[in-house]
Amino acid sequence: xxxxxxxxxxPRKVGTSMMLANHCREFLLSRDYLVKITHLYxxxxxxxxxxxxxxxxxxxxxxxxCYINTYPADTVYLLEELEKNQNNLHGQxxxxxxxxxxxxxxxxxxxxxxxxxxxxxxxxxYKGGFVIGMGAMLNGQPLxxxxxxxxxxxxFGHFLExxxxxxxxxxxxxxxxxxxxxxxxxxIMAKIMNRKIEKERREKQGDQKKSPYENPGLDLxxxxxxxxxxxxx
Amino acid sequence: xxxxxxxxxxxxxxxxQEAGERLEQKxxxxxxxxxxxxxxxxxxxxxxxxxxxTNKTYGQCIHRDDVxxxxxxxxxxxxxxxxxxxxxxxxSFKMKRIFDKCAVIGDRHYYCKNGELVKGKxxxxxxxxxxxxxxxxxxxEKRAFKNLVEENIKIMNIRGRAYLADDSxxxxxxxxxxEGLSK
Numbered sequence: 001x002x003x004x005x006x007x008x009x010x011p012r013k014v015g016t017s018m019m020l021a022n023h024c025r026e027f028l029l030s031r032d033y034l035v036k037i038t039h040l041y042x043x044x045x046x047x048x049x050x051x052x053x054x055x056x057x058x059x060x061x062x063x064x065x066c067y068i069n070t071y072p073a074d075t076v077y078l079l080e081e082l083e084k085n086q087n088n089l090h091g092q093x094x095x096x097x098x099x100x101x102x103x104x105x106x107x108x109x110x111x112x113x114x115x116x117x118x119x120x121x122x123x124x125x126y127k128g129g130f131v132i133g134m135g136a137m138l139n140g141q142p143l144x145x146x147x148x149x150x151x152x153x154x155x156f157g158h159f160l161e162x163x164x165x166x167x168x169x170x171x172x173x174x175x176x177x178x179x180x181x182x183x184x185x186x187x188i189m190a191k192i193m194n195r196k197i198e199k200e201r202r203e204k205q206g207d208q209k210k211s212p213y214e215n216p217g218l219d220l221x222x223x224x225x226x227x228x229x230x231x232x233x
Numbered sequence: 234x235x236x237x238x239x240x241x242x243x244x245x246x247x248x249x250q251e252a253g254e255r256l257e258q259k260x261x262x263x264x265x266x267x268x269x270x271x272x273x274x275x276x277x278x279x280x281x282x283x284x285x286x287t288n289k290t291y292g293q294c295i296h297r298d299d300v301x302x303x304x305x306x307x308x309x310x311x312x313x314x315x316x317x318x319x320x321x322x323x324x325s326f327k328m329k330r331i332f333d334k335c336a337v338i339g340d341r342h343y344y345c346k347n348g349e350l351v352k353g354k355x356x357x358x359x360x361x362x363x364x365x366x367x368x369x370x371x372x373x374e375k376r377a378f379k380n381l382v383e384e385n386i387k388i389m390n391i392r393g394r395a396y397l398a399d400d401s402x403x404x405x406x407x408x409x410x411x412e413g414l415s416k
Contacts, residue, residue, distance in 0.1 A: 011281040041279070067280065068336065069384040073329035074279050076320055102350060107388060110323065110381040117321035117374060183348025190343035190350055197341045204291035211338050211356070212293040213304040 004028050004163075005057035006037045007050065009064025009075050013039060016099050016135040019142065021063045024097070024160060031164040033059075040064075040078055047081050055088040059095065059166060060124070062115060065135065066100025070111040079118045086122065093166050094124045095159075099135030103179045108133070128169030130159045133178060148179040240266050241414060242310035244303070246317050246325045247273040248366045250403050253316040256364070259411035270306060272327055275299035280333040293337065300334045308338060308356040312414060319365040322377025344390055351390040361386055361393035362410060369399050 006024055010017035021037050028035045036053055043050045054060055064071045082089060098111040112129035119126035134146055143153045155177035162169035241260060245253020257269040278298045285295030294300055307313065317328040324332060340353025363382040367374070375397055382395035398406040 011279060011283075015282075041281070044279075065282070067333045069381055069388060070323055070329075072280065073324075073326055073333050076323060076326040076329055079321065080326060102388070104349060107384060110377065110384060113377045113380070114321045114323045117377060121321070183345065186348065186350045187345040190345050194342045200287065201291065201341075204287065211308060212290070213308045213338055213356075215305075 001032060001034050002059070002166075003034045003057045004036075004059040004061060005053045006035065006061045006063060007054075007078075008037060008039045009062055009071055009078070011041045011072070011074075015065075015140045016132070016138045017063050017065055017097075019138070019140045020097055020099060020132065020156075021061075023143070023156070024061055024063065024163070027157075027160040028164055033164070040074060044074060044077070047078065050078070051082070051085055051088045054082070054092070055090075057092060059093040059163065061095045061097065061163060063097040064099075064111070066098050066102075066108040066111055069107060070114055071098060075111075075114075079114075083118075083122055089122050089124055092124055093127045093163075094119045095127050095163050095169065096129035097132070097159075098129065099132035099138075101134065101136035103133035103181075105131045105133065105175055105178050127166065128159075128162065128171070129174070130156060130169070131174040131178075132156070146179070148177065152177045239312065240268070240310045241312040241314060242306060243267065243269045243314045243316060244307075244328070244331065245269060245271050245315075246328045247271075248316065248318055250366065250398075250400070252364060252366050252398060252403060252407065255403075256314065256316065256407050256410060259407055260414060263411060263415045265415055268306060268310070270303060272303075272331060275302065275327075277303070277327070277330045277334060279330060280336070286337045294334060300331065300337075303331060304334070304338050307335065307358070311357060312360040312362070313355065313358045314362045314364065314410070314414075316364045316366065319367050319370075319374065319378050322374045323381060324363075339389070346387075346390055352388050354389055354391055358389075359391050361389060361391055362396065362414070363393070364396045364398055364406065364410060366398045366403070370397060 006021045008017055008021050025035045025037055038050050038053050096112045096115040098108045100108045108131045116126045143149055146152050155173045158173050159169050243253050243257055257267050260267040276299050278296050289295050318325045335355045339355050342353055343350050365378045379395045386393045396406050396410055
């Protein structure tokens, strides 16, 4: 029986990355894999359980959100720790999945490239990745809820077939899955989303439009801790 | 001295060549108002995507760490320069932790540019310069880092560019950046 480990690179245990991780797990189980999902964030203080799971697996699938065009910072930390603990890396297949709010592939693709470069330097076999746009809008709901749900599901299914067969997964699959709409539609979408954002801001912040960080003497007291910002520091 | 609206802030992670400090000196020599934030000794927690900056303390992270020092400074800057060691075509771990939290002070609205959705600025930053530092580069990593920075610039809907520095070209690179920023 082949072993795979799915690493949830998201700080959230529910949400779109975990939905994709569960989808991937179910698929690989149906292909007679032994599959384990491990979470990065609860293991940040001690990565050894995560490193052990990677060591035991033949395939590693890293799934996470896109923060400012690539995976969150702590993915870099994980990769650095893996580089220091090379004994856990022995030519496993590495697949990458990244999901983010913008519908475009190019917005999120740098995350895949980072994992590809890491694999190349550290003796892993990078086999390809998948980009899911509008992941934030999904907020954990299944792929079928996307505007391009049918196509996204179908292409992600092809990607998972490649993962199960430990074959290369070409970029054309996620390019094919990208939602393609005329620019005018995006402009309308922007107006609708901005109305929602403004409504939310008014509800939470009232008429105060400035960021609290613009107030130099701001007293930031939360969570029982006292601290005043000294901007001259 | 430049006008206040052209304030430059250098966010600099540790580099053996002290690239951030050297750039600050070059900009100050040109009488450009510059602030250096050396991040090596600062501690910033991860963004936990908890939604606190929307649902509890709007526009502000609910966790107390050293972004309380960094973000107010970034709110006052017009040009953000990041000096970062490059790991697999991306920002250093410490730099990325800060960058992830910059979303808190980012404009949440969407705009349309060239038929695509984009987001808005971080604070009032209109120019973003990223200087990637490595002992030596290979071409694939150069392309990856440049592409990442270009995507950052695109999504923030601002101006800017990436510079790639190594041991052989660092001085020239910093001179070029300083020259470009002084125009």
